[in-house]
Amino acid sequence: MWKVSIIRERCTDCGECLDACPGEVYELRAGRIEVAHPDECHGCHTCEAVCPQEACSIEEE
């Protein structure tokens, strides 16, 4: 299992993580990027790599 979180203080809601994620983990809701389906994460770390703010956090649990 992977724990997906967004560090809100850093996130600018740019959507890069949503666009890059091969699953459906992130969603845009009312202008904010949210972790909608964390169970779909398979730990590829792509969102961490593309986030310009280093605001994506993927941890194994």
Ligand code: SF4
């Ligand atoms: S890529 Fe980073 S800054 Fe952009 S919406 Fe995702 S978490 Fe926020």
Ligand code: SF4
């Ligand atoms: S680690 Fe991969 S599968 Fe998980 S949220 Fe990030 S881009 Fe999506």
